[in-house]
Amino acid sequence: MHLFAQKRNPLALLMSILTLTMVLAACGSSAGNTSTGSGTASTTAGGKGCQHVGVLLPESSTSPRWETKDAPLLLAALKTAMPSATIDELNAQGSAPTQQSQAEQELTKGACILVVAAHDSQAASAIVEKAKASNVPVIAYDRLIQDKNLNYYVSFDNVKVGELQGQFIVDHAKKGQNLVMINGSQTDNNAILFRQGALNKLQPLIDNKTLNLVYTTFTPDWVPATAQTEMEAALTKAANKVDIAYSANDDMANTIIAALKAQHLNGKVLVTGQDATVAGIQNILTGDQSMTVYKAITKEATATAQLAAAISNGTDTASMINGQTKTSDGAQIPSVLETPVVVDKTNIVSTVIADGYDTKADICKGLPAGLGGIC
Numbered sequence: 199m200h201l202f203a204q205k206r207n208p209l210a211l212l213m214s215i216l217t218l219t220m221v222l223a224a225c226g227s228s229a230g231n232t233s234t235g236s237g238t239a240s241t242t243a244g245g246k247g248c249q250h251v252g253v254l255l256p257e258s259s260t261s262p263r264w265e266t267k268d269a270p271l272l273l274a275a276l277k278t279a280m281p282s283a284t285i286d287e288l289n290a291q292g293s294a295p296t297q298q299s300q301a302e303q304e305l306t307k308g309a310c311i312l313v314v315a316a317h318d319s320q321a322a323s324a325i326v327e328k329a330k331a332s333n334v335p336v337i338a339y340d341r342l343i344q345d346k347n348l349n350y351y352v353s354f355d356n357v358k359v360g361e362l363q364g365q366f367i368v369d370h371a372k373k374g375q376n377l378v379m380i381n382g383s384q385t386d387n388n389a390i391l392f393r394q395g396a397l398n399k400l401q402p403l404i405d406n407k408t409l410n411l412v413y414t415t416f417t418p419d420w421v422p423a424t425a426q427t428e429m430e431a432a433l434t435k436a437a438n439k440v441d442i443a444y445s446a447n448d449d450m451a452n453t454i455i456a457a458l459k460a461q462h463l464n465g466k467v468l469v470t471g472q473d474a475t476v477a478g479i480q481n482i483l484t485g486d487q488s489m490t491v492y493k494a495i496t497k498e499a500t501a502t503a504q505l506a507a508a509i510s511n512g513t514d515t516a517s518m519i520n521g522q523t524k525t526s527d528g529a530q531i532p533s534v535l536e537t538p539v540v541v542d543k544t545n546i547v548s549t550v551i552a553d554g555y556d557t558k559a560d561i562c563k564g565l566p567a568g569l570g571g572i573c
Contacts, residue, residue, distance in 0.1 A: 245311045245335040245509040250284045252304030256317035257292040260420045267495045275503035294321035301325040305332055311506050315339040319387040335509055339502055342387040346529035352502045354493045356388045359538045360395020363470045366489045367442055368399050375441035378432040379414040380425050382446040392446050412436045426453035442468045448478030448490055455486045474541055474550045476560045482543050483570040489542045492549050501534045
């Protein structure tokens with residue numbers, strides 16, 4: 199028995215060495231791959247050490263800002279904050295199922311932090327739950343995701359956005375005027391907050407009959423063409439007696455103005471907006487739109503990138519948080535909320551042009567020289 203044991207020991211030792219070598223090789227392969235495979239997420243638990251960020255945007259056709267403003271600003275900010283990281287940007291093109299598939303694709307590739315501008319605030323809960331199962335943190339960008347396990351939310355004070363729109367109407371309204379409200383998409387939590395903020399200011403005037411709310415609706419997917427149809431229906435219902443058109447954003451305001459033009463009412467109806475688009479600013483200069491709300495997306499993108507970098511570095515994020523946002527299931531989500539600003543014909547130069555958000559050349563393209571003292 200003693201001689202037999204002596205003969206077995208070298209073979210057992212060899213097998214042990216081979217087994218240990220294979221384990222170490224597997225571990226090294228998993229830790230080193232940040233762009234393919236699914237190992238990265240598990241080796242960067244909670245996002246610490248993460249070097250692969252997936253950025254998921256909601257659409258491009260109904261709101262061009264996502265690809266013309268948010269995408270380049272987010273990618274630039276993330277590359278500055280996380281210079282060694284792989285950054286993937288995908289656009290759902292208006293489809294919640296597509297966005298969920300894109301999230302799953304990113305998790306499979308090894309994304310260990312997700313930045314999600316949800317197409318549908320409720321449906322995107324599935325993304326948060328899938329990421330949580332892989333211990334991957336999710337930052338909701340611009341639009342809140344209705345899920346208690348959401349890690350962070352970076353946006354603007356969106357109730358304040360609506361309040362700025364509503365207060366502008368209050369400041370310019372006359373007793374007995376007729377008001378139309380064309381809100382954004384009900385699947386976008388921001389649209390609900392904008393409406394809430396606007397009604398915070400408008401409801402007292404509606405209640406005391408200073409304003410007559412003659413038509414109100416939400417606009418599925420923020421489609422501008424739908425907003426135009428809604429405005430046409432409102433004009434028909436009110437026999438063209440409309441004095442104020444609350445539009446939740448500039449893209450819809452542009453088609454609402456088209457409906458007003460058809461009835462020779464443009465420039466006679468107060469029209470609100472949001473996002474400070476080039477078209478929105480042009481409409482303000484021509485007198486067809488009264489105001490917009492400027493949200494400095496550069497600040498939003500930078501805050502998101504800095505938050506992602508802090509998660510990756512394992513540093514405390516508490517100093518970056520300036521608020522809490524409540525989800526529909528009662529959770530309080532740590533939030534970074536930037537401040538929106540009203541823009542009308544008096545401060546275009548000192549806001550969007552001064553910040554380089556919209557250029558003078560773009561704004562003045564196709565407009566008469568000297569218009570508004572700008573072109």
